[in-house]
Amino acid sequence: MATTTPRPLDIAGSGFAILQTDLHAHPDTYLASTPETVFWGYLPCESDAPRARVTSGSVITVDTLSHEGLMDDQGRDPVPFFASYGVPASAVLADAQDLASSSFPHEAGVAGPHVVTGPIAVTGARPGDLLAITVLSLSPRVPYGMVSARHGFGALPGEMPQTDGTSMTFATAEAGTTRPDGTSGWGRMQVDAADPGRGSIRFPLRPFLGVMGVAVSGGTRPHSVPPGMHGGNLDVSLLGVGSTLYLPVQVEDALVYVGDPHFAQGDGEVALTAFEASLRATLRLEIVPGGAEQRPGNGRVSPFAETSELLIPIGLDPDLDEAMSNCVRCALDLLQTDYGIDRHLAMAYLSAAGDFAVSQVVDRVKGVHGVIRKSDFAAVTHRPRH
Numbered sequence: 267m268a269t270t271t272p273r274p275l276d277i278a279g280s281g282f283a284i285l286q287t288d289l290h291a292h293p294d295t296y297l298a299s300t301p302e303t304v305f306w307g308y309l310p311c312e313s314d315a316p317r318a319r320v321t322s323g324s325v326i327t328v329d330t331l332s333h334e335g336l337m338d339d340q341g342r343d344p345v346p347f348f349a350s351y352g353v354p355a356s357a358v359l360a361d362a363q364d365l366a367s368s369s370f371p372h373e374a375g376v377a378g379p380h381v382v383t384g385p386i387a388v389t390g391a392r393p394g395d396l397l398a399i400t401v402l403s404l405s406p407r408v409p410y411g412m413v414s415a416r417h418g419f420g421a422l423p424g425e426m427p428q429t430d431g432t433s434m435t436f437a438t439a440e441a442g443t444t445r446p447d448g449t450s451g452w453g454r455m456q457v458d459a460a461d462p463g464r465g466s467i468r469f470p471l472r473p474f475l476g477v478m479g480v481a482v483s484g485g486t487r488p489h490s491v492p493p494g495m496h497g498g499n500l501d502v503s504l505l506g507v508g509s510t511l512y513l514p515v516q517v518e519d520a521l522v523y524v525g526d527p528h529f530a531q532g533d534g535e536v537a538l539t540a541f542e543a544s545l546r547a548t549l550r551l552e553i554v555p556g557g558a559e560q561r562p563g564n565g566r567v568s569p570f571a572e573t574s575e576l577l578i579p580i581g582l583d584p585d586l587d588e589a590m591s592n593c594v595r596c597a598l599d600l601l602q603t604d605y606g607i608d609r610h611l612a613m614a615y616l617s618a619a620g621d622f623a624v625s626q627v628v629d630r631v632k633g634v635h636g637v638i639r640k641s642d643f644a645a646v647t648h649r650p651r652h
Contacts, residue, residue, distance in 0.1 A: 272352030273462065280409035281441025281451075285546050287329065287361050293318070299329040299361045299383045301368040305523070306333075307377025308487035309479060309498055312517040316387035319519075322553040324388075325402065329361065330475065330527040331381040332542045334412035336366045338374040339432055343367070351436040353410055359544060378490030380499065382477050384523030388551050391520035396557030397480055399522065400510040400550040404473040406451075409439045411529055411543025413455075421536035421627050437541050439471055439529055448508060449473075453530050453541055469530060473545055474506040476526030480513045490526075492631040493582055497569050501540075501626040502635050503531045504578055505571055514558040514567045522551060535626040561599055568596050577604070577638040586624070586632045593622060593634040600638070605646045615642070 277284065287298045297303060303317040320326055335344030335358075344362045345355050365381065391397055415433040417424060427433035437455050444450040451471035457464040479497035482488055493500045497513045505511055513520075524547060531540030561567045571578040577600050581593025594613075597620060601612040619642060625633030 275352045277357050282406050282409040284357050285407035295326055297328045297383055299331045301365055301370045303383055305382050306370060306372045307490050309490055310385040310481045310521055310523050311485060311487045312481055312483050313485040314385055316385050319387040320551055321389050325550050327548045328383050328524055330383055330525050330545050330547060331362055332411060332527055332544045333379040333381050334542045337379060359407060380477055380490040380526045382523045382525030385481055385521035387519035387521055388553060389519060391515045391553045393515050394556055394559045395515045396512045396554035397515050397520045398510050398512050398552040398554055399478050401507050402550055403548040404507055405546040406439055407544040407546055411437055411541050413537055413541055414539045415537040419628060420538040472506055472530050474503055474528055475524050475547060476501045476528050478511050478524050480515055481517050481521035483517050491629050499629050501535055509571055509573050511571045513569050533623040535628050538628050561603060570596055570600060575640055579636040581634045582631050584631055589632045589634045593636050597636045604649055605643050
């Protein structure tokens with residue numbers, strides 16, 4: 267917790283409004299985050315009833331909640347927690363307060379930290395299909411959030427943080443002009459909370475949803491931390507506005523969920539979390555009939571993504587080396603399926619021009635994602651996915 271008297275947070279000066287639950291939104295196009303529509307620490311499974319239902323191609327707006335300020339070691343009360351950093355009670359989301367004060371069970375140290383909203387049934391989705399989640403917009407619901415580190419987790423467990431218990435860093439957000447990549451706004455961290463004159467670190471805001479997934483089969487809810495073929499806690503920072511994530515459907519109607527909102531994250535997410543803060547997301551949900559069955563890997567189909575400019579293969583495994591291998595296999599599958607490229611030629615191309623980055627090393631199952639420029643294949647016949 268902060269140990270000095272904080273300066274009051276300038277909400278108006280941030281350029282962002284506080285986006286409380288939209289009580290006037292139509293239920294067919296908006297899903298609020300309430301104790302009845304969220305899961306905390308676990309992900310939906312086949313036996314969970316949908317909280318909303320849409321048809322393929324529908325657009326839905328979903329409120330997501332950051333877990334910061336809700337955790338037991340933070341007092342499970344976001345009002346006094348954020349007050350210690352200068353945030354007025356009026357700027358704390360009511361749905362965060364409702365969840366924290368409810369009897370919603372959360373097993374500290376057992377369940378994951380993530381709050382996810384859903385599931386959303388996409389009528390007609392079947393195993394063998396792909397479910398495409400396109401991110402149309404992401405709006406900050408508050409102009410502040412946290413980065414947390416805990417012993418036993420992160421890239422340097424037992425070494426960082428250098429203090430006992432949890433290390434929490436408060437960060438603020440401010441609106442700004444749009445950059446060439448379409449993102450806008452800045453995050454700030456004070457160098458010394460006791461001496462504001464020492465200045466602050468400024469970095470670009472690049473909002474995205476760390477958790478986007480589909481339900482797994484059966485009646486056991488997966489832990490929210492490790493990602494998998496169902497998606498879940500992928501933490502791929504490229505999945506911002508304009509991206510489409512493709513997930514192999516596991517159960518009837520897919521049962522989509524989203525959460526773990528970020529304002530920014532560096533590849534690796536080395537501390538444990540990145541800039542965690544609540545977002546309002548507008549998404550298009552589409553079925554790609556038989557899309558998973560068309561993949562060269564078929565039985566080992568993994569999540570992958572794209573933007574207008576990039577193909578983004580994703581590899582997952584507890585072993586980082588194997589996650590890298592799986593990402594390269596996913597890249598080969600994409601180039602073979604989408605462009606008809608022979609796998610040997612694709613491997614040569616990836617070695618010459620493909621980029622691979624560590625998505626995160628903190629979620630038990632590690633992630634690697636690739637960056638392949640679509641412009642490199644402008645002269646190659648493309649096979650549409652839809």
